[in-house]
Amino acid sequence: MQSVQILFANLMAIYRRELQSYFASPFAYVIAGVFWLLSGFFFVAILLGPEGLIAQANFRDQLGMTNPPIDVAAQFVSFFLGTLSSLALFILPVLSMGLYAEERKRGTLELLATSPLTNWIVALGKLLGALTFFVTLLLPMLIYQTIALSAANPPAPFTGLLLGHLGLILLAAAVLSLGMFVSSLTDSTILAAILTFALVLFLWVVDLVGNSLVGPVGAGLKHISLIRNYTNFAQGVFDSSSLVVFLSYVMLGLFLTAQSIEAFRFQRS
Amino acid sequence: MIEVEQLSKVYGSTAAIQEVTFAVEPGEILGFLGPNGAGKTTTMRILTGYLPATSGTAKIAGFDVHENSMAVRQRIGYLPETPPLYPDMTVEGFLHFVARIKGVVAGDRAKQVENALTRCNLLEKRQVLIRKLSKGFKQRVGIAQAIVHDPPVIILDEPTVGLDPRQIIDVRNLIKSLAGDHTIILSTHILPEVSMTCSRVAIINRGRVVATNTPEQLMAELAGETGYELEVEGDIALAQARLAALPGVKTVEPIVDSVEGSGEPSRQKLRLSLVTGTDPGREIAAVVVNSGLGLYEMRRTRVSLEKVFLELTTEEKAIDPETMAAAYERASHRDTEPPILPISVTTDQTTDWAPDRTQSIKSDETPIEDETEASITAEQPSRPEEEP
Incomplete structure (x- = not known):
């Protein structure tokens, strides 16, 4: 019990420092x-712009097309979350690039490594710190969307919105976690950002590769694609396998x- | 408190440290003295659990640094070569963070941080961002983070490097004030620092501990170990035999290929080493003269380990690394047995040492004067202390 308390106190110390550094x-x-x-x-463009969803719906109404009916609210959430995830592809490697590279460069890794902390507590604290910063980036957007949805007629359900954001946060956690690993490999933050971007881009589009391959390899590649698993959430569908993929x-x-x-400490000269 | 046995660390094919063995009693300050690259940092990193040793054991407060790493880490404060600081934090915020990750319970944290701030003279800088501090203050914050959790063992890697003389005095006094309650290991390449702060010294070179002793004894040995250099003309063999027979003279060796040789084939330089505590200068001169030899030079010299120390006491940039390495080489070669002082003069001593560096160390002076004096004396012309 006491050791759990200590672990939690350590986690909070790392987490708070990381968040504060942002x-x-x-x-x-x-x-x-x-x-x-x-x-x-993008929010304005998707919703209100000349090519936006409201303009398209009005156009259809003028043409008298009512079949199939379009759910503007649901479509908007899905489109906008898609846009946010694309932005996140560029933002997240930048947020994760310094997590360990900076510590290595400043020599503070030596402080962490000689303190009574386990490596994974440090990693988890850092990941949560970075994730929290990303969530604060999302909060204003969430308010915009809530306002937009509450103006919808008929009233739009908020579950899609919340699921979509859960998906976005899971996606961010996955990307930040991988980015943190890349960051732990180098002293250079720029290099960490570029490598993370390349890695994430690959995992983003890997389902395209999967589509062109047949057999279990193709199917497997499709399963590990970030964008494919994220799309489920963005469309308001809770898919436990996607949850498992992100958590993995x-x-x-x-x-x-x-x-x-650990390896860095064992081999360094 | 600290027991290190047969500790070795190998990187690929090069050994950073080899069979390092020493022990530190509770409350002691052990000084690690050696040139850069001698293995001081590696030893300290192994002690802190940052690096694993290739072989051998190290125990702190009875815990093995590798097997009981967490228990050891709680009990040590460590200042690496570059102070591990987060530039975006305030001094106080940083110390709170360190206290937290070192496991100081919440109730004691404020008090401990306050204590560390006071001890390191940082009270007026507590709200300043670390990035805006000068080098000296950063170093102090580095020391503060090493003592904030009040650890029984403190390990300081070059704590005074890069500080101005005033700050060096402050830091040394701070370290001295920590002794007693804490066991301290500090590394340095400045000899006066060791004699002023440490209760014991371990001299490390090329990964091996070549000597351990108290600074006083070390100094005493060094001060007592003197010799003479003569330049004589005439029957060299006769002179050698007669000089060797003198009481107090241990060995007489011709100096081959002398740098300052006069070029006269009939002249020869001789080196005499003396029994500790004797100074038969008068007799030596008498023997030379009575044997009908010409005496062209007579000069008192000190053993080479002291010269090494002199090199160490001078400013780092003034040291030619190759010269120092060579000097260390000689210093370590002389000890084939377990390398404990006293040191004897041996045959491999060569004359590439400028004779004007053969001045004694005065360990009881203030650090500023000490270091400046060391560098001044290095420039002084040779000054025979005894007239024949």
Whole structure:
């Protein structure tokens, strides 16, 4: 019991420091500003723009097309979440790039490694810190969407919205976890960001490769695709296998990070 | 408190440290003295559990550093070569963070942080971001993070490097004030630092501990170990035999290929080593003169390990690394048995040492003067201390 308390206290210490480092960093505010600007632009464009969903629905109404009926609210959530995930593809590697690379560069890894902390507690605390920062980026967007949905007639259910965001957070956790592992391999934050971006892009589109392959390999590749598993959530469908895939990525990232830090200490000269 | 036995660390084919063995009693300050790359940092990293040893054991407070790593980590404070600081945190926030990850219970944290701030003279900087601190203050924050959880063992890797003389004094006093309650290992390449702060010294070179002793005894041995260099003309063999027969003279060796040789084939330089505590300068001169030899130079010298120390006490940038390595080489070669002082003069001593460096160390002076004096004396011309 007491050891659990200690582990939790350690976790919170790492988590709070990590989160604080984001909020103390002007760089993180630049990221947040860019993210909010772009997602705000897409929000307006998808919903209200000349090619937007409302304009399309009006056009259909004028043509008298009522069959099949379109659910503007659900479509909007799905489209917008798709856009957010694409933005996240660029934002998340930048958020994860410094998690360990900075510690290695500053020498603070030596402090963490000689403190009574286990590697995976440090990794988990860092991951949660980065994830929390990403969630704060999403919060204003969530408010916009809630306002938009509450104006819908007939009233739109919020479950789709919440599931979609759950999916987005899971996706972010998976990407950050892998990005953290990449970050633990190098002293260079830029290199970490580029490698993470490449890795995530590959996992993003791997279902395209899967589509062109037949047999179990193709099917397997489709299952590990990030975008494919995310799309389920974004469309308001809760798929437990997608949940498992995302959580597996998170665990894999944590495990590899802990191993890589251990290996780093064992081999360094 | 700290027991290290036969500790070795091998990177690929190169050994960083080899069979390092020493022990530190509770409350002691052990100084690790050696040139850069001698294995000080590696030894310290193994002690802190940051690196695993290739072979051998190290125990802190009875816990093996590898098998009981967590128990050891709770009991040590560690200042690495570069202080591990988060630039975006305030001094106080950082110390709170360290106290938390070192497992200080919530109730004691504020008190412990306050204590560390006070001890390291950081009270006025507590709300300043670490990134905005000067090098000296950063170093102090580094020491504060090593003591914030009040660990029984403190390991400091070059705690005074890069500080100005005033700060060096402060840090040394701080370290001294920590002794007693804490067992401390610190590494340095500055000899006066060791004599001023440490209760015991381990000299490490090329991965091996070549000597351990108290600084006083070390100094005493060194001060007592003197010799003479003569340049004589005439029957060299006769002179050698007569000089060797003198009471107090241990060995007489010709110096081959002398740097400052006069070029005269009939002249020869001789090196005499003396029995500790004797100084038969008068007799030596008398023997030379009575044997009908010409005496062209007579100069008192010290053993080479002291020269090594002199090199160490001078500013780091003034040291030619190759010279120092060579000097260390000689210093370590001389001890074929378990390398404990006293040191004897041996035959492999060569004359690539500038004779003007043969001045004694004055360990009882303040650090500023100490270091400046060391560098000044290195420039001084040779000054025979005894007239023939």
